[in-house]
Structures are given as structure tokens and as C-alpha cells.
Amino acid sequence: MNLNRIVLKWGGSILLLFLIVLIPTGFILHTIYSGLYYNDKEEEINDLSSRYANAMKSVQDRDILQMFVTLSGFTNNEVYIVDKDGMIVADSGIAGIVAGEKIKANELATLKKGEAVDKEYHFLPSTERFLVSGKPIFNEDSFEGGMFVMSSLDAIDQSLTQVKLLVILSGIVAFMIASGFIFVLSRKLSAPLLEMEKATRKISRGHLQTRVNISSDDEIGHLAAAINDLAVELERYRSNRQEFFATISHELRTPITYLEGYANVLKNELYETEEEKKKYLSIISDETKRLVRLINDLFELAKAEEEQLTLEKELVDVRKIIDGVIVKVSLKAEEKGLNIEKNLTKHTQLVQGDQQRMEQIFINLLENAIQYTESGKIKVDLHEISSNQVKVTISDTGMGIPDEEIPFIFERFHRVEKSRSRDFGGTGLGLSIVKKLVEMQNGTIHVKSTLGKGTTFEVIFPTADKTSLS
Ligand code: ADP
Secondary structure: OOOOHHHHHHHHHHHHHHHHHHHHHHHHHHHHHHHHHHHHHHHHHHHHHHHHHHHOOOOOOHHHHHHHHHHHHHOOOEEEEEEOOOEEEEEOOOOOOOOOOEOOHHHHHHHHOOOOEEEEEEOOOOOOEEEEEEEEEEEOOEEEEEEEEEEEOHHHHHHHHHHHHHHHHHHHHHHHHHHHHHHHHHHHHHHHHHHHHHHHHHHHOOOOOOOOOOOOOOHHHHHHHHHHHHHHHHHHHHHHHHHHHHHHHHHHHHHHHHHHHHHHHHHOOOOOOHHHHHHHHHHHHHHHHHHHHHHHHHHHHHHHHOOOOOOOOEEEOHHHHHHHHHHHHHHHHHHOOOEEEEEEOOOOOOEEEOHHHHHHHHHHHHHHHHHOOOOOEEEEEEEEEEOOEEEEEEEEOOOOOOHHHHHHOOOOOOOOOHHHHHHOOOOOOHHHHHHHHHHHOOOEEEEEEEOOOEEEEEEEEEEOOHHHOO
16 A cells, blocks of 8 residues: 555544543543442442441340341342451351451451451452451440441442443544544545646646646645646746747847848948948948847846846935936937927825836837827826826827727837837837836836827826835
8 A cells, every 4th residue: 555645644643643532531431430439339338337337236146247247138248247356256258258267456456446447358369359348346435346348349340341341442443433534534635735746747847738637625726726827827928938039039130131131232332322321321220229229128128027127216206207308308309390298296295116217117108209209299297196196197199009009009029010110110118118117116007099199108106105204
């Protein structure tokens, strides 16, 4: 039998516990039962011996002695009577008690003092034990002898043996039932654990389709469900990663192909005019810039996704950050003839965030707004929307995003009409980085857009908890 360790551990401990309870219980039962019975007997013979001894005045009359012997027979007890010298003068015929013999000197001395003799009597080789109560017989003040009443402990011994047997037997039966029960229970418990162990090992070897087939609504079932969830998550992660690498290599290959192509044109002097040469050089320069940006963005995103981007959080004034960002991007906006209109509430509460990352978020959003807007204006709003939230709105009058694209806009490499973003030199990574950065600073980001009319990005940050300000 393949006893695995959990069965041994569980079964062993429960059985041990069981024995720890059973053995003292049997012992206590035995002690209580025998104690009760013993006390009863003791009281009975004490009472009888006292009454008999009080009823006797002398031990001379044989008939009276015989009468007491007969009387004790009615109560299922035995008696023997001794005279003042301690010699047995009458008895009901118990083995070892012989008329004419003397009782022990110390017993006689006790009786003479007017005290009772209590003892147990056992005459070998008989197995029968007796409880003995001896009382002195006095006539006025003179000591006449002693009356001993004996009661056999045979019945109690027998029933105690029976009780003991019963306790042991029920113990053995209970022990066997419990062992069987524990064994079945432990097997039932360990079987799913073994199955889960096998499944997790398979998953760790890369078989991510492996699932655990346990659906019980208890801790084991929940653990199995958690393992299955983990496998699903790993599968999704693996397929995401594959897709991610496929996209990266595609994204990297495109500018490199351009670079290679135009570099060859220049190397082999396959151009006709100086102007043409300049055009090719400027394409090479643009594509190099795009490649650098792509690599930087990828690095940034990878760090963010692996949660390795460390933020240096402090209390920041979002208004000041936006002011600075607008100054930075205004040249680009002017080049396109776009006006940036700002409407910033003067004193908004501070936000717990990373100054530089915060800047990065708004630069990205503003650069996008400038990039995808040909005419009109860009508006930046900042105000508190509740006592503990600030909202930044960046809206433009640009080309907008089609409704069906909006759910995917924050996914990496997602570009609306692939050619559109390429024309603008985008990488398709900006918004996914922005979203990560916003979330890492406990904020949320939403987009509303109408194709051909414009786009609005809303970023909401919780303001710093006043109690945390130090
Ligand atoms: P990219 O580097 O290509 O701009 P982003 O992740 O920043 O990548 O943006 C993803 C796509 O979302 C872009 O390709 C663009 O089509 C669209 N987009 C982003 N911002 C705007 C905007 N303000 N107006 C219109 N389209 C936008």
C-alpha cells in the first residue's frame, strides 16, 4: 500500500489524539465505577457489623451466635465472631477462617480499645477477596469479643473485569473505525493535492493548457481554481509575449529597411540631384530618430510592465507641471499654427506623484494633440472635481479617433489607421506608457473622441490625503 506522507501525518496525529482521549476516559470510568461500588459495600458491612455487635451482649451463647451466622447469610454476607481473647468462636465457613484459631494480636488490641477493624481479606490460593468490618462487643464496660462481617468482592471484581473488557473492546472497535475513517479521509484529501502537484509541475514545464479537474466548493476546490487561473494567466502572458515580440521585430524592421534602402541609394549614388540626396538624408535622419524613440519607448514600457519602473513620489503641484509642459510643447504647436488655450484653477490640492513621470504623461498627451491636429486649437483644463480629486482635460480639434478604435487606443502598438501614425512618426506605444504611468500614480485616464472633430483625454488623480502630509 502506497501510504503517502499526508495520510501518515494526519492519520497518526488523529489516532494519537484519539488514544489520548480514550485511555484516560476508560481509566476514569473504571475508577469511578469501582470506587462507587466499593464505598457501597464498605458502608453496608460497616452498618451491619455495628448493628450485630450492638445487639450482642456476650459470645457465650452458642444459639445466639448461630443465629447471627444464619442472619448474615440472609444478607449475602459472611461473619465470624471472636471472644475476648481473640479466638474465633463462630463463623459462616469461609476458607481460612477456622473456629478455635486466634485473630491477629493487633486486631484484638484495636477491638479492645473500642475501635473498628477495617481490612481486606484474601485467602490464597482462592481468588476471592473480601471486605471486612470488625466491631467490638461490649457488655456494659467489659469487652466480650468482636463481630466481623465480611462481604465478597467477587461480584464487583467480575463486573469490573467486564467493564474493563467492554472499555477495551469498544476502544479497539472505535480505534478500527476511526483508523478506517481517517485513512479514507486522508486519501480523499491527499488525492486532489497529488493531482494539483502533478498539474503544477506540468504547468511549470511549459504545458500551460494543463488544468486541474477539481470543482469542490471548499479550500481544496478554491486552490485548484487558483491554479487554473494561474495557468490561464500564464498562457495569456505567453501568447501576449509572442505577439509582443512579433510586433517589435516588425516595428524595428520597418525603419531599418528604410535606412538600408536609402543608405544604399546614397552609397551607390543612385540620385540625380543634390535635392534628391538631401531628401534621402532627411528620411534617414527621421527614421533614425524614430528608431531611437521606439527603442526608448519599448524600454520604458517593458520596465513599466515588469513593475520595475520606480517612481519617486512626492507632493506635486499639477498646475505647475502643466504650465511647464505647455512652455515645452508650445514651439511645436506654433510651428503648426496651433494655439494652446489653458484654463488652470489656481490653487488645486497637491497630488502624490513623481514630478518627471507626471510631466511625461502631459507631454505625451499634448504632443499627440499637436500631432493629430491640423487646425484649430488645443485646450488644457485643470480643476478639482471633488474634495479629493483633480482632473486634467486635454482636448483638441484634430482628426479624432473612430468609435471602434477607442477601446484599443491604450494597447501597445495600436495605431489608428496604421499609415496615419507612421506619417506622423508615431510608435504606437505612447498611450500605453501614459496609461501605465497614470495608474502607477493611482490615477485614471479616459478618452472621448469624434472623428473629424477632435479628441479629449481626461486624467484624474486623487489628491494627497491631508493626514499623510508631513
Ligand atoms: P503614437 O506614437 O503612434 O502616437 P500613441 O500610443 O500615442 O502612439 O497613440 C496611439 C494612436 O492613437 C495613435 O496612432 C493615433 O492614431 C491615436 N491618437 C492618439 N492621440 C490622438 C489624438 N489626440 N487625436 C487623434 N488620434 C490620436
